[in-house]
Amino acid sequence: MLGYTIKRVLLFIPLLFGVATVTFFLVYVLPGDPVLSMVGERYDDETLQQLRREMHLDRPVYVQYAHFIGGLVRLDFGTSYVTGEPVAESVLRRFPYTLRLALFAMLISVVVGVSVGVLAAWKWRTPIDYVTMGGTIVGISMPVFWLGVLLIYVFAMRLHWLPASGYGSGGLRHMVLPAITLASASMAYVARITRSSVLDVIREQYIQTARAKGVTERRTLFAHALRNALLPVITVVGADFGSFLSGAVLTESIFAWPGLGRFTLDAILKRDVPTIQGAVFFMALVFMVINLLVDLAYAWVDPRVKLTRGRE
Amino acid sequence: MKRIVVLLFCVASLAGCSQRPLEGDVLYLALETSPNKLDPAMVVDVAEGQVCSMIYQGLVRFSPEGTVIPDAARRWESSEDGTRYLFRLDTRARFSDGRPLTATDVTSSFARILAPSSGSPRKWVLDRISGAAGFSDGSTSSIDGLLVQDDSTVVITLDKPFRPFIRLLAMPAAAIVPADSNSQDVTMNSAGNETRPDIPIGSGRWVLAHWERGDYLELVANPHHPAGPPAVKRIRFRIIPEAFTRIAEFEAGTLDILKIPHAELDRFLSMESLRDRIQSQSELRVTYVGLNNTREPLDDPRVRQALNMAVDVERIVAVLGGGHATRAAGAIPPGLPGYEARPAYEYDRAAARTLLSEAGYPDGFELEIWQRDSPEGNRVVEAVQGYLMELGIRVTVVKREWSAFKEAVSQGRVDAFFLDWYADYPDAENFLYPLFHSANVGGGGNRAFFHDTRVDSLIETAQRTLEPSRCQALYATVDRMVHEQAPWIYLYFPTSFIVVSSRVQGYTFPVLYLGEDFSRVTISGETNH
Numbered sequence: 001m002l003g004y005t006i007k008r009v010l011l012f013i014p015l016l017f018g019v020a021t022v023t024f025f026l027v028y029v030l031p032g033d034p035v036l037s038m039v040g041e042r043y044d045d046e047t048l049q050q051l052r053r054e055m056h057l058d059r060p061v062y063v064q065y066a067h068f069i070g071g072l073v074r075l076d077f078g079t080s081y082v083t084g085e086p087v088a089e090s091v092l093r094r095f096p097y098t099l100r101l102a103l104f105a106m107l108i109s110v111v112v113g114v115s116v117g118v119l120a121a122w123k124w125r126t127p128i129d130y131v132t133m134g135g136t137i138v139g140i141s142m143p144v145f146w147l148g149v150l151l152i153y154v155f156a157m158r159l160h161w162l163p164a165s166g167y168g169s170g171g172l173r174h175m176v177l178p179a180i181t182l183a184s185a186s187m188a189y190v191a192r193i194t195r196s197s198v199l200d201v202i203r204e205q206y207i208q209t210a211r212a213k214g215v216t217e218r219r220t221l222f223a224h225a226l227r228n229a230l231l232p233v234i235t236v237v238g239a240d241f242g243s244f245l246s247g248a249v250l251t252e253s254i255f256a257w258p259g260l261g262r263f264t265l266d267a268i269l270k271r272d273v274p275t276i277q278g279a280v281f282f283m284a285l286v287f288m289v290i291n292l293l294v295d296l297a298y299a300w301v302d303p304r305v306k307l308t309r310g311r312e
Numbered sequence: 313m314k315r316i317v318v319l320l321f322c323v324a325s326l327a328g329c330s331q332r333p334l335e336g337d338v339l340y341l342a343l344e345t346s347p348n349k350l351d352p353a354m355v356v357d358v359a360e361g362q363v364c365s366m367i368y369q370g371l372v373r374f375s376p377e378g379t380v381i382p383d384a385a386r387r388w389e390s391s392e393d394g395t396r397y398l399f400r401l402d403t404r405a406r407f408s409d410g411r412p413l414t415a416t417d418v419t420s421s422f423a424r425i426l427a428p429s430s431g432s433p434r435k436w437v438l439d440r441i442s443g444a445a446g447f448s449d450g451s452t453s454s455i456d457g458l459l460v461q462d463d464s465t466v467v468i469t470l471d472k473p474f475r476p477f478i479r480l481l482a483m484p485a486a487a488i489v490p491a492d493s494n495s496q497d498v499t500m501n502s503a504g505n506e507t508r509p510d511i512p513i514g515s516g517r518w519v520l521a522h523w524e525r526g527d528y529l530e531l532v533a534n535p536h537h538p539a540g541p542p543a544v545k546r547i548r549f550r551i552i553p554e555a556f557t558r559i560a561e562f563e564a565g566t567l568d569i570l571k572i573p574h575a576e577l578d579r580f581l582s583m584e585s586l587r588d589r590i591q592s593q594s595e596l597r598v599t600y601v602g603l604n605n606t607r608e609p610l611d612d613p614r615v616r617q618a619l620n621m622a623v624d625v626e627r628i629v630a631v632l633g634g635g636h637a638t639r640a641a642g643a644i645p646p647g648l649p650g651y652e653a654r655p656a657y658e659y660d661r662a663a664a665r666t667l668l669s670e671a672g673y674p675d676g677f678e679l680e681i682w683q684r685d686s687p688e689g690n691r692v693v694e695a696v697q698g699y700l701m702e703l704g705i706r707v708t709v710v711k712r713e714w715s716a717f718k719e720a721v722s723q724g725r726v727d728a729f730f731l732d733w734y735a736d737y738p739d740a741e742n743f744l745y746p747l748f749h750s751a752n753v754g755g756g757g758n759r760a761f762f763h764d765t766r767v768d769s770l771i772e773t774a775q776r777t778l779e780p781s782r783c784q785a786l787y788a789t790v791d792r793m794v795h796e797q798a799p800w801i802y803l804y805f806p807t808s809f810i811v812v813s814s815r816v817q818g819y820t821f822p823v824l825y826l827g828e829d830f831s832r833v834t835i836s837g838e839t840n841h
Contacts (some may be wrong), residue, residue, distance in 0.1 A: 032600045032715030036722070039433035040356030042736070042746055043755045047433050054431055083525070084510050094526065152560045164560040166550055167527050256552040258526035266346065266526075271715045 001299065005160030008292050012285070017072075019284040020277065024068055028061060028271050034081050037270040055081055068277065077278035082270050088279035091260070095282070097167060098259035101251075102244035104175050105183040110237055114226075115186045117194025117233075122221060124199060132191065139188025147255035148181040165256040178255040182248050186240040195237050197229035204228075230301055245290065246283035336835060339816065340568045342558050346526050346551045350511045352487035353425045353432040358734075358825050361484045363549065363825040366531060368487035368514035371399050371418065371466070372478060378596075378647075378738040378823035380478050384413055384488055384515060385466075389474070392475030394778045395442075401464040406536030407490055408519040415460040420491040422458055423447070434485035440477060442469045474775040475783055484826065488515065517829050524552060543818075543834040561669060562661035568813040568835075574687065577634060577809055588810045590822040594638065596645050596735035598743065600689070600800035601681060601696055602721070602760040603728050609677055610727060616798035618667035620657035623699040627659075629804050632691045637804040642791035643743045645805045647823070649780065650740030650787025654795070656802065664703055671829035676704030682729040683709065684717045688806075693730045696801065722755045728801075731759065738824060740787040744771050748794050762799040 031154035035051040036043075052058045056067060070077055077087035089271060120132045158166035201207065202225050210220045249261040260279065267275035298305045332697035347360040355364050365373065373383040382388075385399040405413040422441065425432045428450040438444055442457025457469040470477060470828040480486060489512035511520060517539070518531035531547045552558045571578050572590070580586055603610045603619065610616055629637045641656035668674060681697065683689040685830055697707040712720065721729045735742050746757030749771050753761050767790055774786035795802065810821050815837050822828040 001653065030716075031712070031719065033719045034715075035598075036718050037715050038354075038356070039755075041718075042436065042731070042757050043433055044436070045755065047431075048755070051431055051433075056530050084349060090525070096779075097527075115652055141696075152557065156564045157560050160564060164564050164566065165552060165557045167524075254557055256550065256554070256557055258524065258551070262553070263526060269713055269715065270348075 001296070005292070005296065008295070012288050015288060016078075016281065016284060017069075020069070020072055020281055021065075021307050023277050023280045024065055027276050028064075030271070032271045032275055034271040037272070038081060048173075064278065072281070077281070078274040080267075080270045080272050080275045082267070082275070083161065087274045088254055090263070090275065091282050094258065094260045095264045097254075097257060098245060098248075100170075101175060101182060101248070101257060101259060102241060104172075104179040105244055106188070106237065106241050108179055109183040109186040109190055109240065110233075112183075113190025113284045114194050114233065116187075116191040118198055118221065118226060120191065120195040121198035122217075129195075133195065136188035136191045139184050142184060144181055144184070144250045145246075145254060147184055148177070148251060151181060152254070162219050165254070167258055178251050178257055181254070182244060182251045186236070186244075189240075190191055190236055193232050194229060198225055199234050201225045201229045227301065231298060234294055234301065238290055238297070242287045242290040245286045317572065322618050329374060335546075337543075339544045339547045339830060339833060339835065340566060341547060342552045342561065342567055342570070343529075343549050344551075344558075346733070347529070350520065350523075352421075352484050352489060352512070353430055353434065355484045355728070356433055362825050363520075363529060363531075364484040364487060364514075365516070366518045366547075366829050367516045367520055368484065368489065369405065369413070369516050370482050370484075370488065371401075372482045373829075374479075374482045374738070374822070374824050374827040376820040376822035376827045378827060380482055383482075384418070388401075388478070390478075394475065394776070395470045397468045397470075397477070398461075399466045399468070401466065402538060403464050404538035406534075406538070407515045407517050408513050408534045408536060410536050411490065413488060414463045414491075415464075415466045415490045415517045417451055418488050419455075419458040419460055420465045421488045422486070424489070424493065425485060426455065432485070434483075437480050437483050437485040438468050440474045442471050442482070470805075473778060475775060475778055476737060476739040477740045479739050479742075482826070483736060489513070498718070501602075515805055517831050518547065539831065542831040544830060547830060562811065562813070565813070568816045569819065570811050572809040572811055574634070577636065580809070580811055586811055589814065590809055592807050592809045593821045593823060595647065595806050595808050596648065596649055596738055596823060597732050598640055598643050598645060598805055599730070599732040599803040600640070600643075601728055601803065602800050603798075604724055604726065604761055605763070605799050606724060606761045607672055607727055612671045613772050613797050614667045614671040615673065616801075617657065618664040618671070618703070619700065619705075619801050620798050621660050621664035621667070622703045622705075623696055623762065623801055624659040625656065625801075628692060628695050632695060633804065633806070636807045636809070638807070640804050642762050642795045642802070642804040643747055644740040644787060644791050645735070645743075648735075648738060648743075649784040650744075650791065652788045652791065654792060657798070661703065669705065676706060678706045678708070680708045680710050680727045682717060682721060682726045683711055684714050685711050689730050692803065696730075703828045711793070721759050724759075725753060729759065732806075733757065740784075740791070741771075741775060744787060744790050744794075745775065748790070748799070760799040762794065762797070764797065767793055792830050 025170065026031045034055065034057065035048050038051060039047060056064060079086050080090060083090065116132050120129045123129050152164045155162045163174050163175055166174060207220060207225055210224050246260070249265050253261040264276065264279040267279060333811055345357065345359045347363055349355065349360060350364060350367065352364055352368055355361055371382040371383060371385040371388070372380045375381045384401055384405045386402040388397060388399045390397045401413065401415060407413060422438050424430060426435055426438055426444050426448050428448060435448055439448065441455060443452060443455040444457065446452040447455045451502040459467040461467050493512035513532070517534055519534045520529065521532040522530040528551060529549045533541045533545065535541070552561065558567065558570055559573070559576060561567035580590060603616050605611060625639050629639055630636065639656050641654050642652065645649045668676065679700065681693055683693045693709055697709055700707045720726050721731070733743060733747060746752050748758055748762050748767055750758065750763040750768050752758040753763070770786055770790045774783050774790065777783040777786060812819050815835050817834045817836065818832045820828065
């Protein structure tokens with residue numbers, strides 16, 4: 001497993017290089033000029049030229065690219081055009097906000113999703129199954145923006161139970177609404193996958209055997225069926241967690257959450273090239289790490305899975 | 313199952329917590345965007361300007377009503393020919409670390425912005441000072457128009473008289489920072505924070521105590537300010553990008569002042585409990601559809617006049633704006649000297665058609681109108697498109713985000729565009745010169761690429777005319793001349809509305825966003841909506 005992990009980590013290097021290159025050229029061809037977002041609505045060409053010179057934007061694209069890759073090798077993402085702060089510092093300052101929200105949302109998604117899925121499978125073809133699965137359809141199809149607004153309306157504006165937005169002093173209360181909003185689709189999806197996966201497993205021979213030897217239905221379900229049903233769930237959860245961590249732009253905007261998603265969106269709107277590059281690079285790295293962890297988790301959950309590299 | 317029960321219990325107990333009350337001496341405000349920089353040399357947007365106007369002092373500042381009032385300068389006088397200004401500083405003025413503010417701080421602050429390497433986009437605020445241009449391009453090493461007469465007296469000389477000059481000095485770019493602000497030394501401000509080189513310390517009513525980027529900024533009173541501590545102990549600016557969320561915070565009682573979004577105005581006005589706490593202000597802002605005067609067929613004034621006649625702006629204002637705007641028949645907003653209530657282009661489709669035929673376009677033409685995505689833009693541009701289509705003009709609406717929009721429009725690559733112009737300082741000159749003088753085509757503000765040498769010279773004359781009534785007459789003349797040539801489809805001057813929480817007293821909705829320093833605001837009692 002260690003060898004496999006090391007190989008996978010080494011594979012990050014060409015992947016990250018590829019991501020960085022694509023990002024660089026995408027931002028380069030994007031219409032809009034970074035210096036224009038620094039000068040307000042009244043400016044003269046001289047100031048633009050001076051700023052371009054300072055930011056090395058007057059140089060040919062291959063020189064800029066070489067400069068960028070050179071920085072990358074030293075893990076130096078430069079400083080933001082807009083705030084003047086080192087990019088790496090700003091990204092790392094914003095990441096904990098996103099991480100907290102993502103972890104909490106993931107917890108909700110897994111606990112509620114798996115519980116509901118198992119319940120639906122257990123009560124297969126009963127009203128409980130129909131109602132919960134109907135509910136998951138709502139969860140999957142409800143637009144995040146709408147759900148967020150609805151939750152704020154009910155719990156902050158009408159009932160005054162929870163704060164409407166913001167990070168506050170970091171307490172759980174501020175996290176409840178954004179986390180539920182962020183988790184809603186994932187939670188519903190996890191529930192559906194769990195249900196169908198448990199139903200698949202329940203029909204396996206060894207479950208029949210367990211039942212035959214008189215193991216209680218509940219024990220069969222939790223001790224025997226669920227562990228085997230979890231593999232597809234891990235895949236879904238891993239992918240969702242990756243996307244939570246790379247910032248949930250909508251959720252963060254509605255709830256004024258100072259995370260990485262809004263940070264990156266702002267950078268894109270202001271054509272803050274170094275920040276965009278730094279943030280995308282970081283998100284790509286996070287995604288790769290999560291994917292690796294998911295693959296490792298397979299082996300941990302299911303001893304039948306052997307981690308090897310290359311074709312079997 | 314047990315776990316589910318436990319989880320549900322947790323959520324229920326969380327939900328059971330009631331909202332914490334607001335702290336009694338803290339004012340809670342919202343910013344729509346996160347400030348990027350708080351260095352006066354670099355400030356360009358509203359959020360940054362507003363915070364800077366609270367942290368820093370200029371020689372003068374704007375009152376909530378938009379007049380120029382003393383700030384770091386106790387009084388000032390100007391020579392009869394309007395080229396020499398003498399400022400006597402308030403000797404009690406102190407930076408937030410306790411150092412006195414001296415004349416050298418003033419001149420070095422200005423030099424800091426004008427320096428060749430400053431990269432400041434706001435050099436234009438100070439470039440009227442004698443010798444500023446040479447200093448800026450590096451040909452001279454000092455600015456001869458800036459003179460320290462003694463520790464508390466500054467003399468500023470201009471190349472030629474410039475009537476609005478004193479108003480420029482109230483802008484954030486003319487804020488005063490300590491003379492050693494460019495050094496990399498880390499010092500402490502009175503809030504006990506390290507001051508960073510990119511946020512110089514100031515001498516304003518407030519000190520930046522905490523800045524969590526993307527989340528909030530907190531200001532505390534400057535203990536060294538000669539006017540003494542304001543009633544409010546702290547101001548917390550939360551960054552809340554979504555309008556809905558700001559409304560929710562206000563209605564939940566956790567935000568003290570809310571700018572009411574257009575779509576919500578009727579609801580707020582209909583609420584008995586809020587009605588008498590709503591304040592309105594006619595904005596120093598003009599909205600328009602700019603027409604690129606150099607592109608065919610818009611280079612023909614008859615075509616541009618026809619477009620003005622084809623759009624029923626009265627109706628747009630009444631229906632889309634709820635009547636809360638003044639129709640524009642010029643660029644100078646009501647409330648500024650130079651404004652004149654002249655007749656606007658009358659909505660007359662037949663006359664518009666005749667003009668188009670005369671110009672050689674009886675069957676209309678293709679027209680692209682660019683806009684950036686905004687609720688106001690979406691409403692208005694669609695209506696304009698509808699009216700123009702009725703005239704046979706085939707309008708395509710192109711939406712771009714701000715950066716791409718600004719680039720294309722400033723380079724003159726588009727036919728027409730929906731835009732507005734906010735006053736940087738309350739003077740008609742701030743509308744006429746950037747928007748219509750040919751020196752400012754493109755990025756300078758004249759994005760219609762309007763060019764008329766008579767207009768140019770009249771604007772220049774007005775800039776150096778010191779006698780108020782003559783100057784005002786010149787402004788009105790220029791505005792009328794430009795209006796006749798219809799470089800834009802003139803739309804309206806908006807009115808905006810704010811609502812103030814019941815626990816806040818003494819707040820006046822300022823004419824300019826720079827005009828309120830919250831020093832007279834008091835807080836008492838609980839929020840009650």
